[in-house]
Amino acid sequence: MTGHLAVPASDPSVASAAAPIVWTPPDRQQAIELLAAEGDELAWLLATAAALRDAGKGRVVTYSRKVFIPLTNLCRDSCGYCTFVRRPGDPLARTLEPEEVLAIARAGAAAGCKEALFSLGDKPERRHPEHRAWLAARGYRTTLEYLAAMCRLVLDETGLLPHANPGVLSPEDIALLRPVNISMGIMLESISERLLARGQAHWASPDKVPAVRLATIRAAGEQRVAFTTGILIGIGETAAERVDALLAIRDLHAAYGHIQEVIVQNFRAKPDIRMRDWPEPSELDMLRTIAVARLLLGPAMNLQAPPNLALDSYARYLRAGINDWGGVSPVTPDHINPERPWPAIERLARASAAEGFTLRERLALYPEYVRARPEFVPEPLRARVRAWTGPDGLVPAGALAGPHPPPRAEGRGGEPGSEH
Numbered sequence: 001m002t003g004h005l006a007v008p009a010s011d012p013s014v015a016s017a018a019a020p021i022v023w024t025p026p027d028r029q030q031a032i033e034l035l036a037a038e039g040d041e042l043a044w045l046l047a048t049a050a051a052l053r054d055a056g057k058g059r060v061v062t063y064s065r066k067v068f069i070p071l072t073n074l075c076r077d078s079c080g081y082c083t084f085v086r087r088p089g090d091p092l093a094r095t096l097e098p099e100e101v102l103a104i105a106r107a108g109a110a111a112g113c114k115e116a117l118f119s120l121g122d123k124p125e126r127r128h129p130e131h132r133a134w135l136a137a138r139g140y141r142t143t144l145e146y147l148a149a150m151c152r153l154v155l156d157e158t159g160l161l162p163h164a165n166p167g168v169l170s171p172e173d174i175a176l177l178r179p180v181n182i183s184m185g186i187m188l189e190s191i192s193e194r195l196l197a198r199g200q201a202h203w204a205s206p207d208k209v210p211a212v213r214l215a216t217i218r219a220a221g222e223q224r225v226a227f228t229t230g231i232l233i234g235i236g237e238t239a240a241e242r243v244d245a246l247l248a249i250r251d252l253h254a255a256y257g258h259i260q261e262v263i264v265q266n267f268r269a270k271p272d273i274r275m276r277d278w279p280e281p282s283e284l285d286m287l288r289t290i291a292v293a294r295l296l297l298g299p300a301m302n303l304q305a306p307p308n309l310a311l312d313s314y315a316r317y318l319r320a321g322i323n324d325w326g327g328v329s330p331v332t333p334d335h336i337n338p339e340r341p342w343p344a345i346e347r348l349a350r351a352s353a354a355e356g357f358t359l360r361e362r363l364a365l366y367p368e369y370v371r372a373r374p375e376f377v378p379e380p381l382r383a384r385v386r387a388w389t390g391p392d393g394l395v396p397a398g399a400l401a402g403p404h405p406p407p408r409a410e411g412r413g414g415e416p417g418s419e420h
Contacts, residue, residue: 023052023055023298023299025295025298026295028243028244028247031292031295032239032240032243034288034292034295035239035243035285035289035292036239042288045288045291045295046287046291046319046320046321048295049290049291049294049321050318050319050320050321052294052298052299052321053294053303053321053323056299056323057299057302057323059356059357059358060357060358060359060360060394061318061322061323061324061352061357061358061359061360062302062323062324062360062362062367062394063324063325063328063345063348063359063360063361063362064114064115064327064328064363064364065111065112065113065114065115065327065330065345065361065395066108066113066114066115066116066117066327066328066329067104067105067107067108067109067111067115067116067160067332068104068117068119068327068329068331068332068333068334069096069101069104069105069116069119069150069154069332070096070120070335071095071096071118071120071146072094072095072096072120072121072124072131072143073086073092073093073095073120073121073335074086074087074093074095074121074124074128075120075123075124075127075167076121076122076124076126076127076128076206076207077121077122077167077204077207077208078203078204078205078274079201079202079205080200080201080203080235080273080274080275081201081235081267081270081274081275081278083273083336083337084119084121084335084336088128088130095131095134096150098149098150098153101150101154102158104331104332105154105157105160106157106158107331108158108160108331109160111330111331113330113331114160114161114361114364114388114395115160115161115162115327116151116154116158116160116161116163117162117163117165117364118147118151118164118165118166119165119335119336120143120147120165120166121143121167122166122168122207123142123143123167123207125142125143144166144169144176144177145176147164147166147177148176148177148180151164151181152180155180155380155381159384161182161363161364161381161384161385162180162181163182163183163184163228163364164177164181164184165184165185165228166184167186167207168207168213168216169184169216169219169220171223174219174220174223174225178223178225178378179378179380181225182364182365182377182378182381183225183226183227183228183260183364183365184220184226184227185227185228185229185261186213186216186227186229187229187231187232187263188213188214188217188230188231188248188249189202189208189231189232189235189245190202190210190231190237190242190245191214191244191245191248192210192236192237192238192241192245193209193210194236194241195208195235195236195237196208196209201236201275217229217252217259218252220256220258221252221253221255221257221259222256224256224258224375224376225376226260226365226366226373226376227258227259227260228260228263229249229259229261229263230249230261230262230264230265230304231245231246231249231264231289231293232265232266233264233265233266233267233281233285234266234267234279234280234281234285235267235275235278236278242289243292243296246262246292246296246297247296249297250297253297253301257373258376260302260365260366260368261301261303261304261324261326261366262293262301262304263304263306263326264286264289264290264293264303264305264322265305265309266280266285266286266305266306266309267280267281268309268337268339270339283310283313283316286305286313286317286320287316287319287320288320290303290320290321290322291320293321294321294322300368302323302324302366303321303322303323304322304323304324304325304326305317305322305326306325306326306334306337307325307326307342308334308337308340308341308342308343309337309340311340311343314348314351314352315351315354315355318355318357325348327364328342328343328345328348329342330344345359360394360395361395361397362393362394363385363388363389363395365377365385366393367389367394368393370385370389370393371391
């Protein structure tokens with residue numbers, strides 16, 4: 001299979017990020033077939049994806065220095081692969097009080113973090129009356145109202161830039177959260193309706209209906225929210241469904257230009273989940289999927305695979321076409337995959353350098369949006385973005401390595417909301 005990429009360099013590994021790119025993505029059937037590539041075709045797939053990444057992104061690989069704030073682990077869904085969610089009465093069930101949120105954020109700020117990642121269950125108050133009562137006692141009707149308040153608290157007190165992953169959102173929800181979030185996200189995971197059936201990964205999970213999740217991504221585009229999404233592989237989807245999910249993401253980005261990052265994430269079995277005996281996708285399956293995602297999404301898309309879910313695969317992930325390692329925390333664990341510690345940032349830097357890449361820190365807003373898409377930066381957050389980025393839209397090397405109170409915007413006279 002040939003003819004999908006031409007770059008103006010004799011060695012694709014050194015193609016210039018500024019050079020013109022001639023790129024034709026595979027069609028749907030070709031992409032499906034490439035997910036089973038072997039031998040010479042597999043070598044072609046990986047080399048082509050890497051060349052396309054080099055042509056679009058150069059030899060820089062990025063990450064976001066973050067602190068992970070698990071606002072609540074209550075949820076109304078029952079996904080078969082989730083170890084994060086707890087039910088009322090479980091001794092591990094908890095919703096963080098404001099002082100707990102602030103303590104985590106301050107620890108992140110002291111460690112040089114720029115991103116406050118808020119993760120939480122989806123609309124737990126609709127299933128659990130205990131949680132409704134907890135919210136009401138504190139003056140909130142919904143978990144999303146509480147989330148918005150906690151994002152504001154973190155912004156005001158620490159200057160960290162919130163990135164919220166709260167699940168399915170209505171247009172009104174997005175409007176509520178947008179002024180206090182530099183970006184937002186929801187994993188599409190899969191476009192398969194089959195996975196909603198009893199015994200499948202998304203059974204008893206109303207917020208995993210593909211059309212509902214696609215509507216959230218679309219609404220974010222309509223409101224100019226820089227958005228992260230992606231697919232979760234190995235949860236029972238077919239090759240065709242995997243490709244269709246990537247194509248759906250591509251179509252939404254073509255319409256709104258707001259999808260700043262696509263994650264290819266691999267399912268990991270855990271002893272306390274319903275899918276504990278489910279087979280995990282192989283490294284080869286991940287490599288093929290990353291490479292196909294790059295061919296489908298093109299040179300400009302930021303493509304990520306979580307480094308803590310495959311600690312021995314850094315080099316091969318880079319060779320398959322990623323250009324980002326996602327959020328990495330020097331302070332807090334990955335509460336979604338607690339058995340998989342974050343790699344040290346220094347380790348990522350060494351592994352990236354061994355493959356010829358320079359590791360650079362970014363914000364939870366990708367540099368192309370920082371540089372040239374001001375409509376995607378909420379006005380109250382623009383001063384903070386300017387303070388933390390250089391002309392290339394990335395965090396300058398060695399900058400702000402310790403505690404950093406929010407700066408005041410130039411000439412704004414302390415106008416409310418102008419400090420961040």
